[in-house]
Structures are given as structure tokens and as C-alpha cells.
Amino acid sequence: MGNRFLVNKILPMSFVDGPGCRTAVFLQGCNVHCLYCHNPETQRKCFNCGKCVACCRTGALRFENEQVHYLPDNCAGCDECIKRCPNYSSPKTRTLSPQQLFNEVATNALFIDGVTFSGGECSLQADSIIEFAKIVRSHSALSVLVDTNGVMTTAVLQKLARHADGFIADLKCFDSEVHQKLVGCANSVVLANIKLLAEYSKLVEVRTVIVPGFNDNIEEIERCAEFIDELPGTAQWKIIGFRNFGVRGEIANQHHLSAEQLEVFAEIARRKCRKPVVTV
Amino acid sequence: MSNDKFRAIINNPNLEYYRKREQLFLAAEASVPEITVGEVARNYIDNGVICGLFEGNAPYRPRYVLPDYEKFFRQGSEYLQLEAPKDIFDAINALLIIYRYVPSITLYPVYLGQIDELLEPFAVSVDDGVLCSLLRMFVINVSRTMPNSFVHYNIGPCATRVGRIILELERELKQSEPNLSMKVDDATPEDYLLSAVATALETGKPYLVNHERELQEWDEFYGIASCYNSLPRGGGSYTLVRVNLRKAALLAESVEDFLEIRLPDVMKALFEIMDKRVDYIINQAHFFEGSFLNNEGLISRERFTAMCGAFGLYQCVEHLSGGLKLGVDADALIIAEKILARMRALIDSHRNPNCFENRFMFHAQSGIGDDVLETAGARIKVGSEPELFEHIKVAAKMQHYFNGGVSDIFVFDRTAKNNCAGVLRIIRAAFKLGLKLFAFNSDESDLVRVSGYLVKRSDLDKARNQQVTLSDTAGLGQQAVDGQNLLNRKVRKLNDGE
Numbered sequence: 001m002g003n004r005f006l007v008n009k010i011l012p013m014s015f016v017d018g019p020g021c022r023t024a025v026f027l028q029g030c031n032v033h034c035l036y037c038h039n040p041e042t043q044r045k046c047f048n049c050g051k052c053v054a055c056c057r058t059g060a061l062r063f064e065n066e067q068v069h070y071l072p073d074n075c076a077g078c079d080e081c082i083k084r085c086p087n088y089s090s091p092k093t094r095t096l097s098p099q100q101l102f103n104e105v106a107t108n109a110l111f112i113d114g115v116t117f118s119g120g121e122c123s124l125q126a127d128s129i130i131e132f133a134k135i136v137r138s139h140s141a142l143s144v145l146v147d148t149n150g151v152m153t154t155a156v157l158q159k160l161a162r163h164a165d166g167f168i169a170d171l172k173c174f175d176s177e178v179h180q181k182l183v184g185c186a187n188s189v190v191l192a193n194i195k196l197l198a199e200y201s202k203l204v205e206v207r208t209v210i211v212p213g214f215n216d217n218i219e220e221i222e223r224c225a226e227f228i229d230e231l232p233g234t235a236q237w238k239i240i241g242f243r244n245f246g247v248r249g250e251i252a253n254q255h256h257l258s259a260e261q262l263e264v265f266a267e268i269a270r271r272k273c274r275k276p277v278v279t280v
Numbered sequence: 281m282s283n284d285k286f287r288a289i290i291n292n293p294n295l296e297y298y299r300k301r302e303q304l305f306l307a308a309e310a311s312v313p314e315i316t317v318g319e320v321a322r323n324y325i326d327n328g329v330i331c332g333l334f335e336g337n338a339p340y341r342p343r344y345v346l347p348d349y350e351k352f353f354r355q356g357s358e359y360l361q362l363e364a365p366k367d368i369f370d371a372i373n374a375l376l377i378i379y380r381y382v383p384s385i386t387l388y389p390v391y392l393g394q395i396d397e398l399l400e401p402f403a404v405s406v407d408d409g410v411l412c413s414l415l416r417m418f419v420i421n422v423s424r425t426m427p428n429s430f431v432h433y434n435i436g437p438c439a440t441r442v443g444r445i446i447l448e449l450e451r452e453l454k455q456s457e458p459n460l461s462m463k464v465d466d467a468t469p470e471d472y473l474l475s476a477v478a479t480a481l482e483t484g485k486p487y488l489v490n491h492e493r494e495l496q497e498w499d500e501f502y503g504i505a506s507c508y509n510s511l512p513r514g515g516g517s518y519t520l521v522r523v524n525l526r527k528a529a530l531l532a533e534s535v536e537d538f539l540e541i542r543l544p545d546v547m548k549a550l551f552e553i554m555d556k557r558v559d560y561i562i563n564q565a566h567f568f569e570g571s572f573l574n575n576e577g578l579i580s581r582e583r584f585t586a587m588c589g590a591f592g593l594y595q596c597v598e599h600l601s602g603g604l605k606l607g608v609d610a611d612a613l614i615i616a617e618k619i620l621a622r623m624r625a626l627i628d629s630h631r632n633p634n635c636f637e638n639r640f641m642f643h644a645q646s647g648i649g650d651d652v653l654e655t656a657g658a659r660i661k662v663g664s665e666p667e668l669f670e671h672i673k674v675a676a677k678m679q680h681y682f683n684g685g686v687s688d689i690f691v692f693d694r695t696a697k698n699n700c701a702g703v704l705r706i707i708r709a710a711f712k713l714g715l716k717l718f719a720f721n722s723d724e725s726d727l728v729r730v731s732g733y734l735v736k737r738s739d740l741d742k743a744r745n746q747q748v749t750l751s752d753t754a755g756l757g758q759q760a761v762d763g764q765n766l767l768n769r770k771v772r773k774l775n776d777g778e
Contacts, residue, residue: 013668013706016695021702108669110709113702278698 003128005101007094008042008120012108016280018145018168018204020113023105028093030121031151033184034172036211036254038246042120043088052081052091061091088248098132106140114143114165123152126160133163145204149183150190157193166204167197173208173215174223182214191227198231205235210257210265211242221265225272236276239266302387309336315556321549329527330550333385333520333589333648339557340565341383343587346503347578348514349393352378359572368402368411372418379426382573388426390506391516392433392458396443403442415445416453423455427750429735430506436463437491439472447472447486451479456736456751461504462486463494464711470704477700477707481692484721490711497641497683507646508717510685512636515583517684519557521550522589522645525596525619526654535600535615539622547588547626551640554586558634585636587684588627589645592654593619594661607660607674620658620681641684659688668706676713690720697722 006028014024030043037043050063060074061081068091075092082090096104105115115136117129123146133144143165150169152160161167171194172187173179179187197203206228210216228237241257262279269277289295289303314337317325324330335343353371356364360378365371375393382389403411422431435443443462450460462476468491476486489504501513511517528546532538561567568574568581594606597616604612624642631638644657655661658678665671668690675688696703707718739749 015693015699015702019701020699021705110712111669111672111706113705280695280698 003098003125003131005096005098005125005128005132006045007096007101008039008090008092010104013111014116017116017118017147018114018166021111022114022116022145023108023112024116024118025101025105025122027117027119027122027125028090029124030119030149031124032121032149033088034149035182035214035249035251036209036242036244036247038243039120040088040246040248041082041085041090046085046089046091046093047087049087051086052084055080055084098128098135101132102135102139105142109140109142112142114145116145116147116168118147121149121151122146123148123156123160126152126156129160130163133165148193150193151185152189152193154193154196157196161197161200161202164202167202168205168207169194169197169203171206171208171224171228174220174227175215178214178220182211194227195231198233198235201233203231203233203235205238206231207238207240209240209242210262211251212254212257213251216257216261216265218268221268222272225269225277228275229273231275234275236278237269237273238278238280239269240280298387305387306334306336309338309340312338314338315553315560317553317556318549320545321552324546324549325553327527329524329531329546330553331522331524332553333522333645335385335519335521335557338565339519339561341385341567342516342518342561342584343385343520344390344505344509344511344516345383345573345579346391346505346511346513346516347378347382347393347573348501349375349378349398349578351514352576352578353398355576357572357576357578359576365402368399368406368414371399371402372414376418376421376425379422383567383571384430384506386428386430388428388431390430390432390509391503391511391513392422392431394435394503394513395433395446396435396438396440399442400440403440408441408445411441412445412449415442416449419446419449419453419455419458423453423457424750427457429457429459429751431457432459432461432505434461434463434503435486436472436476436489437465437468439469444472444475447475447479450485451482454483456739460486461489463489463491463504464707465491473704473707474700477703478697480720481697481700481703481722484719487687487717487719488707488711490714490716490718493680493711493714493716504685508685508687508719509587509643510683510716511641512583512585515579515581515585515636517641518561518584518586518635519554520587520589520643520645521554521557522591522643523547523550523623524592524654525590526592526599529596529599532600535618538596538600539618543619543622544626547623547630550588551630551632554588554640555632558586558632562634581634583636584634585684586632586640587643588623588640589643590620590623591645591647591651591657593658593678594655595653605661605664607664607666607671613674613677616658616678617681620678624681624683642682643684644679644682644686646687657686658682672706672710672715673713676710676715679716680714682716685717687717687719688715690718692720692722694722694724 008026008028011024014022017024026042028042029045046068048067050068053061053063053068058074058076060071062069070092136142136144145166145168146160146164147168172183176186208224241262243256244252244254266277266279285307289300289307353365356362362374365374379389384390435446480486494502494510498512503511503513505511523546528542529538532542573579593616597606597612601612601615606612606616627640627642630640647656679686710718739751742749
């Protein structure tokens, strides 16, 4: 059996997942559990508990043969199933071969600069991405970007870097202890991987979400800034203010970071980092 | 009765002096007996299938006039006692003078010229600072003395210093007037286009015009005037009369009946009305004899055409098909194309010897405040638009039938401002698919695109409260926005990212 993607969602048009207009493909499954995750339903694979089926009012979900079945034509898009899922998953995922995904993306090839894989953590499906990138290369001028949390082995990273055109990598926090609290793991692998990607000239963008109470302090921003400044290449640093949309768990009710606060951090960042610093 | 009408205008406390004067002009014209048309045409007018767009009972000037400003610059004007301009100061002054003498359906000119080509030769002798100050003065002057969003100027497809400064000024000043179109072709530089995209996301203008497609309709000497009207320069359009396709469809029993019986009958009546209006302007009102623009060769009869407008296609298709939705159902698009192809063929087969190439043009009329049940031109109903790529594909299939101007409006989420290259990618794709005009803005812009024109949100509120506004179009805009649900145009939601 060949490679298969487990796809949570395809956004045909995105302006915030790399340069130009891109189709963003959100893959299902993640290897970390960020407190501020905006797409918690992408974190785990469905284990067919069936709890979502009862809450569907339009008959888009059925439970048969111990499995949840999704009927997209009946779906009203209320996302009640996602909110009820105890497993940070979604019953609405699709399984697609790299060729099938390409066929779908290719209908809009004229409108887009490329495809960005996101998630979840898309590097968990690296083999499918590589096969997809090969198809893209032989059939189109589209580029393939990988949006990653940076938590992967060097072997996977090197393999992906040979086939993807670029990477968008999260630097969620420079302080390893805070990173542990925020993400659930240490950050030494992340820092090493970002460095490697920059050395391979594959790093397009570094992203940091400023989360009140975690990394919203000057020292933290300055340390990130110094790290990014020293990276080879021209990757930009995108600093994103925390918003609680979709967030579950202990910081679900945390207030948003204001645009003014975000600009203050961006200014601090620009003092230490000569690379382009943008805010969202 | 008519005295009461005049008095109501005179005594209206919410109208400023110039607005009262304009309305008195219109009321006076309306008091003259209407041009006589046959019974069939009369019925279509009375039941609203054909709409004259308030051009008046006795048209004494063409609706849209696009003077040959280049020739004006070459020869000056005896009538205006102006020599050919020698420097940029002369040139801008000459334009601001002649604009006061360009007739139109409104009190203001609807075409200010291909401003970059006009001014660029004079711009070489001044530095950027002076040029910027002069252009700032120019656009502010136009905005305040011609406060009407149908006042329209053009730039592109070549990048110029003048064009670049105009885009920056528009971005900074955020004025609803004048309106701006930019012609675009494959050679238009990327950075120039990115500046245009950034400006449009702030202000809703410029509209981007597919220059290569327009050249299939016209010679190079064309302009975009008023509300997306594509017309020959040195001429214009005598009249624009429109067909309410929704109402026409109500009189048909089937798609075939509509295409073969009703539509030809309506179009025949439309041509009769338009032929008579054109004849009246030329032979009764003697427009050309009294026009210095004509006498000095700045306009000529051969460069005027007349426009057959269409609107309400969405509801027409919905009615004829028993509920199919344009933008959703593939069969709806097939019916829509059949209707447009039939209308275009009927228009092309009609001859009027007073018109440019002896023919009328087909225009997607982008709506007025009274249109509550009908969607503008051939657009998809506001709020029912499909996802953007699909929307563009559908629009591209319909826009090419219109050789006298057409438009679809796309609203982007504010985050598009951080990625103008992405927006440009979509525009280039749309043009490759044959889209002729791409109008767009962002959902947080203070300027609201009503149909083809722009009005400030703050002026809309004033118009609702019947306060006096400088903008001549604010009142029209307020009616249209409230009647047609225009603020609920589908926003192209973008992924917020993680």
C-alpha cells in the first residue's frame, strides 16, 4: 500500500501560510500539545469512540461497524462534533493519496503559488509529503512548503528538506522550561532544526506566538531575536499575538494580546534582529 | 403639480445650494414632454422591464463624454483661451479648467483622462517633491470641486512616476472621489502592480482592467469612465438604457420562450428607445453644433456609441430555471451564458449609423439605489457568492460577453494587506481566465464600494440621518447599501494560521 495523507482540512486560498497565495493542507495528528493550539481537533487521530455521532443534527455522522463515518453532503459545518470530541480529534478527516491530493489542488493551480502543509504536525506524514512534492515538481511550477513545530529527528528533517522548497518553523519559546510548560517538550531539538534549515537555505519564516503569562516578556523576545538574527539567510520572523479562538483547556479564557502590546514586542524584536520582523 | 416639485427642492433644508441647483436642472428637464416611443416600448418602460436611468425626457448632451485631452494638450483651446501647456503647472491648470466644461449625465465630468500619459512628459522637468505636491493639489482639488464618485481617471498599463505618486497619494488620502482605473497587461511591472493592490486594499481603487482584453474591443485610445464604462476616447456614449432581466423573465414561460420571443422583443424596444435618444441629442438638441469640444476636434460624432445595459441576470436565471443559482449550479451558468450570448448577438446585429462602428455596446449595469430585488449586471447575488476561485471562474465565463464595461467585486479579509503578492497572483490568474475587470477592497476599508462607485462609511451614516454631505453620491450610496444588503458581500476569509 502506498503513502496516504490523513487530511483534516484543505483551505484552497490562504495568504498567511507563506509567500503569495497558497493552498493550505492541514494534516491530522500532532506530536506536541500546545496550550494555545488554535486547531486542537488536528492533534490526534480519531479512535472511533462515536461520541460525536449523537450530537450531529443533520445526519452527517453515522456509527457503523464500530467506526464513525462522515457524510460531507449532509454536514452543515456547525463543528459541534469537533467541540464534543474528548480526544482532540475530528470525525471529518479524509484519507487521500498524494496523487489524489495533487489532482484536487491542481484545479486551482493558476491561482496559487504553491501548497503549504500544516497541521497538526505535518512532518509526521513526511513520506506522503515527499511523494506529493515529486508529483508537483513533474507536473507544475507550484512550490511546496512545510509548516512545522520543529519537533522531528534530523533524519526526517534532512529527508523533507531535499524535496520541500521551504519551511515555516515555530520558535514557540526560547526558554526551555517555559517551552516545556507551553508545548509539552523541551526545545533543544527545535532550535537545532531551525539552525539546520537556515543552513540548508530552506528556512522561509520563523513564527512565534506571544502568549500572555508565558513568553510575553522582554528577555524572552530578545533571546529569540538574537537567535534568529544569527541564522544564515533571509527568513522573516512573524510575531503573532495570542488569540483564544479555538483554544481549549487551561488558557481557553486567556485574554487576547492587544495590537499595541504586539507592536511593543515587535519593536523590541527589531532592535535585536536585523531580519524582517512582521506582526499578525 | 410640477410647481410643487420645484418648490419641494427649493425648500428642502437638507440640500446644499449646488445640489438644489442640480435637482432643479433635472426637474426642469423632466417637465419637458418625453420623447415619443411606440406602444411596445412604452409598455416595457411602464412595467420596469426597460429602465432609462433617469437620463431625462429631453437629452441635450451625451451621457458620457471622454474628451481627447491629448489633443487639447497639443493645441490648447481657442474657446477656453488657453495655449498648449508648456510645463506641468500649465498642464494641471489646463485640465482643472477644461473639466468644468465637459458635459455628462451628472454635473461633473465622468472622465478625467489617462492622467499618467498626459502629465508624464511634463513631469521630467520637476523633482519628486514638486511633482508630489502638484498631484496632491490636483487630486484634492478634483475631490472637492467634483464631489461625485462617477468622476473617473485612468493610469497604466505602463509604470510612470506620475502613476506611482498617484497610487501613493490615493493610499494616503483615502478619498472616495475621483475614481481610478488602472490598465494592466503582461508588461506592467510587478512593483507597480503591488502598489496598486496595496492602494486598492486601503481604498477600493484602482480597479484593475485587463488591457489586453479591452484591446480586443477597442483601439488603444479607450478609457474607463463613470461606473466601469469602457468607451472610446474622443467620444463616449450617447445614452445608457438598461434591461431589467428579472422583470423580463417574469414575462416568459420558459428559457426557450425567453431567448426566442421575449428577449428579442425587449431588445427591439430597447433599440428603438436608444435610437430615438441618440437622434434627439444629435438632431433636436443639436449637441454637437453648440459644443466647443466638437468644434475644436476634442470629441467627434464617430467616436460616440450607445450602451445597452443589463442587470438582474442572477434573478432572471433563477426564475427561468425554477430556482437554479448562479455560482452554485453549473446549469445556471449554461442558461446565463445563453442569455448573454443572445443579447450580445442581438446588439451586434443592430445598426445605428450615428454610432462608433455603427453599433451599440453591451454593458453590465452595476445597479442603482432602487434595485432591491435585482443583483447588479451579471454578478452573483450579494452574500451568495461561491468561494473566490470558483467565483472568478464563473465571472470570467460571463464577463467576456460585455464589450462596453463589466465588473465583479471581491472583498478580501484585512490580512490580505500583508500579502499583496498573493492577491496579485489571483488577479493575474483571473485575467488569464479572461476576466476583464477586477474590482476589490478589504473588509475594513472606510470606503464602501456601492456598485461601481465608492462612498465613505461616515458619509453613508450622514446620508441616513439626512445630514448635508459634500459627496454628491453619498445619498445614492446609502439607498443602495441599505436596499441591497451590500455590506454583507462575502468576505474572502483567510486562514489566521497557528
